[in-house]
Amino acid sequence: MVHVSATPVLALRGVSKRFGAVQALTDVDLEVHAGEVVALVGDNGAGKSTLVKTIAGVHPIDEGVIEWEGKAVNINRPQDAQALGIATTYQDLALCDNLDVVGNLYLGREILRVGVLDEVTMEKRARELLNTLSIRIPSVRIPIASLSGGQRQVVAIARALIGEPKVVILDEPTAALGVEQTAQVLDLVERLRERGLGVILISHNMADVTAVADTVHVLRLGRNNGSFPVKGTTNEQIVAAITGATDNAVTRRQARNVEAAK
Amino acid sequence: MSDKTTLSKADDEPPVDEMAPAAVEVVDPRLLIREEGLKGYLTEFKRKLKGGELGSLPVIVGLIIIWTVFQIKDSLFLSSTNMVNISFFLAATGMIALGLVFVLLLGEIDLSVASVSGLSASIFAIFSTTHGMNVWLALILTILTGVGIGAIHGFFFAKIGVPAFVVTLAGNLGWNGLMLWLLGSTGSLSIQDTGPMHILGQRSFFMDQDIAGAYILATVGVAALLVGSLVEQARRRKAGVPFRPTSEIALRAIALAVVAYVAAYVLNKSAGVPNALVIFLVALVICDFVLRRTTFGRKVFAVGGSIEGARRAGINVALIRIAVFAISGGFAAIGGLFLAAQTYTATLAAGSGNLLMLAIAAAVIGGTSLFGGRGNVWSALLGMLVIQSIQTGLDLLNMNTSIQYMITGAVLLAAVVIDSVSRRTQKTSGRA
Numbered sequence: 001m002v003h004v005s006a007t008p009v010l011a012l013r014g015v016s017k018r019f020g021a022v023q024a025l026t027d028v029d030l031e032v033h034a035g036e037v038v039a040l041v042g043d044n045g046a047g048k049s050t051l052v053k054t055i056a057g058v059h060p061i062d063e064g065v066i067e068w069e070g071k072a073v074n075i076n077r078p079q080d081a082q083a084l085g086i087a088t089t090y091q092d093l094a095l096c097d098n099l100d101v102v103g104n105l106y107l108g109r110e111i112l113r114v115g116v117l118d119e120v121t122m123e124k125r126a127r128e129l130l131n132t133l134s135i136r137i138p139s140v141r142i143p144i145a146s147l148s149g150g151q152r153q154v155v156a157i158a159r160a161l162i163g164e165p166k167v168v169i170l171d172e173p174t175a176a177l178g179v180e181q182t183a184q185v186l187d188l189v190e191r192l193r194e195r196g197l198g199v200i201l202i203s204h205n206m207a208d209v210t211a212v213a214d215t216v217h218v219l220r221l222g223r224n225n226g227s228f229p230v231k232g233t234t235n236e237q238i239v240a241a242i243t244g245a246t247d248n249a250v251t252r253r254q255a256r257n258v259e260a261a262k
Numbered sequence: 263m264s265d266k267t268t269l270s271k272a273d274d275e276p277p278v279d280e281m282a283p284a285a286v287e288v289v290d291p292r293l294l295i296r297e298e299g300l301k302g303y304l305t306e307f308k309r310k311l312k313g314g315e316l317g318s319l320p321v322i323v324g325l326i327i328i329w330t331v332f333q334i335k336d337s338l339f340l341s342s343t344n345m346v347n348i349s350f351f352l353a354a355t356g357m358i359a360l361g362l363v364f365v366l367l368l369g370e371i372d373l374s375v376a377s378v379s380g381l382s383a384s385i386f387a388i389f390s391t392t393h394g395m396n397v398w399l400a401l402i403l404t405i406l407t408g409v410g411i412g413a414i415h416g417f418f419f420a421k422i423g424v425p426a427f428v429v430t431l432a433g434n435l436g437w438n439g440l441m442l443w444l445l446g447s448t449g450s451l452s453i454q455d456t457g458p459m460h461i462l463g464q465r466s467f468f469m470d471q472d473i474a475g476a477y478i479l480a481t482v483g484v485a486a487l488l489v490g491s492l493v494e495q496a497r498r499r500k501a502g503v504p505f506r507p508t509s510e511i512a513l514r515a516i517a518l519a520v521v522a523y524v525a526a527y528v529l530n531k532s533a534g535v536p537n538a539l540v541i542f543l544v545a546l547v548i549c550d551f552v553l554r555r556t557t558f559g560r561k562v563f564a565v566g567g568s569i570e571g572a573r574r575a576g577i578n579v580a581l582i583r584i585a586v587f588a589i590s591g592g593f594a595a596i597g598g599l600f601l602a603a604q605t606y607t608a609t610l611a612a613g614s615g616n617l618l619m620l621a622i623a624a625a626v627i628g629g630t631s632l633f634g635g636r637g638n639v640w641s642a643l644l645g646m647l648v649i650q651s652i653q654t655g656l657d658l659l660n661m662n663t664s665i666q667y668m669i670t671g672a673v674l675l676a677a678v679v680i681d682s683v684s685r686r687t688q689k690t691s692g693r694a
């Protein structure tokens with residue numbers, strides 16, 4: 001299923017980030033390939049959102065290198081990330097309730113025709129985009145307010161795709177959704193992968209993660225705590241890495257080995 | 263995964279293999295799909311009403327009630343002369359209300375518009391009468407003063423973070439003070455009945471009272487709607503997106519035609535269409551275009567809907583706010599000139615009394631929400647029709663100002679109640 005090209009689209013090498021006295025990220029590595037879904041998991045405060053924000057240009061990194069298609073790049077502002085082809089959907093979707101779906105999808109980058117909003121072209125492209133993603137919404141001309149939570153989430157994701165990004169970051173897209181709606185979003189994540197996009201998916205839900213991710217990347221207290229292929233890794237192993245149980249197990253075993261060697 | 267397909271690219275069609283699964287339109291079965299044709303139009307209309315999307319309906323019903331009551335009380339009410347009166351006097355406050363619609367769309371309020379309108383009359387009088395400046399130049403400078411004043415309000419609101427109602431309340435007092443100070447020595451200044459001031463006055467009618475004038479206006483309006491709708495329909499049909507059925511377009515055009523030609527006929531029985539009203543209508547058309555067809559208008563709605571959403575979309579929220587308050591100030595100044603042209607004087611009383619409340623009431627009564635993000639410029643016209651009808655009707659019945667105030671207050675309250683309740687209904691039916 002997974003097609004992984006040799007050079008990752010996006011790679012973080014030894015990234016560190018400090019907020020005053022808090023060392024939020026220490027020496028973090030992360031790789032995302034085209035057509036790969038990387039789940040980023042970890043306890044509350046593990047640094048997931050911070051990591052995502054460094055990639056999205058919200059917080060510039062202190063140390064380390066961010067590589068884009070093999071070349072080191074500087075991402076200092078959100079615009080830098082967007083220009084590279086990184087699209088981010090934050091947990092609070094920040095859609096405009098009073099505007100319709102087309103209006104929201106194209107907000108801030110409206111298509112014009114002789115200086116005037118080209119509603120017909122925007123509507124046509126919006127329908128094409130939603131159709132190819134098999135996004136089920138009643139009409140592209142109803143206000144966002146009349147959509148369900150899941151439908152809003154997929155609109156927000158579709159909005160991120162208008163700029164034709166290569167990497168899409170989804171921060172907790174299913175956190176507030178019901179079963180059916182979550183399924184809808186996970187379907188969409190799979191379709192993004194089929195289109196050859198790299199996806200970073202932050203989630204608290206192990207079921208979601210194992211359903212769609214190719215790789216699970218665990219952060220613990222701002223550090224890498226393992227990267228697992230989803231196939232061949234049990235939920236227990238991942239949970240252990242998140243809670244730090246492996247940490248203890250590993251250290252204990254190492255300690256035992258050291259003792260045995262004596 | 264041999265070929266990496268990019269997302270639907272700028273102008274080319276998505277590849278065929280991508281379109282294949284999408285060829286069958288995916289529609290949620292639980293959704294109420296609109297039926298084609300006239301029947302669909304009616305069921306959709308009923309559904310919208312139930313969902314609290316009242317739009318202009320309450321104001322139209324209200325207008326019919328008001329006109330019926332006044333006509334029963336005084337048979338002169340629906341006479342041509344009285345209708346010409348109403349259509350002339352509504353333009354001035356209507357201009358102020360039009361500027362307020364922009365502010366209300368942001369979910370804010372501008373309490374300074376009446377004072378700014380009074381100030382603009384005296385500034386114009388000082389420029390043109392005291393200094394003998396060219397009237398057109400004086401007119402432009404006066405409007406720019408209003409724009410500048412609005413921009414100052416916008417700056418304090420958007421950049422400093424003072425709540426809009428406080429800034430404009432301060433402006434309400436301050437600009438009124440400035441006007442009193444400017445007029446202080448003389449008390450009032452006369453304005454000459456020439457050039458733009460004549461056009462805005464009571465004796466100026468479209469095409470000099472020619473019967474054809476009103477019908478030409480009506481025809482242009484109907485033709486513009488018809489042609490515009492048909493062109494849009496053709497483009498949409500070609501692009502393969504849903505379009506208005508011809509029956510609906512015809513229905514709308516007929517409705518507008520009936521209203522426009524009846525109005526033209528009635529106004530023509532006395533003097534025709536006042537030029538002040540024509541200018542107001544032109545301003546409405548322009549503002550409607552700006553709000554619905556330009557990126558600026560889209561940004562105004564976006565900021566009114568969600569500030570954070572607008573900001574994330576890269577919209578300069580502060581700039582939009584300043585621009586909107588500048589627009590409001592500009593229209594307040596224009597309204598002030600319209601009012602000055604009613605008496606050809608700039609007086610100490612200009613902008614006082616219930617002018618502010620009437621302007622706000624007009625925008626809200628017409629259907630623009632106080633909560634931001636919902637409304638249109640036509641509410642300034644519809645709301646003013648209601649307000650001016652009440653005023654003129656009570657004048658005909660020789661009612662006191664006291665009664666006028668109470669009735670207008672009650673109408674405003676009713677409008678706000680309808681706004682709040684319909685917003686709640688929209689929320690529960692998932693449309694807010």
Ligand SMILES: Nc1ncnc2c1ncn2[C@@H]1O[C@H](COP(=O)(O)OP(=O)(O)O)[C@@H](O)[C@H]1O
Nearest residue numbers: 019022024042043044045046047048049050051
């Ligand atoms: N802007 C900030 N200023 C100071 N500390 C921050 C800031 N953002 C995050 N942190 C800290 O960084 C750590 C990681 O937070 P976060 O990335 O939000 O974790 P997660 O998303 O994994 O729950 C936390 O200790 C948090 O307090």
Ligand SMILES: [Mg+2]
Nearest residue numbers: 045048049050
């Ligand atoms: Mg977080």
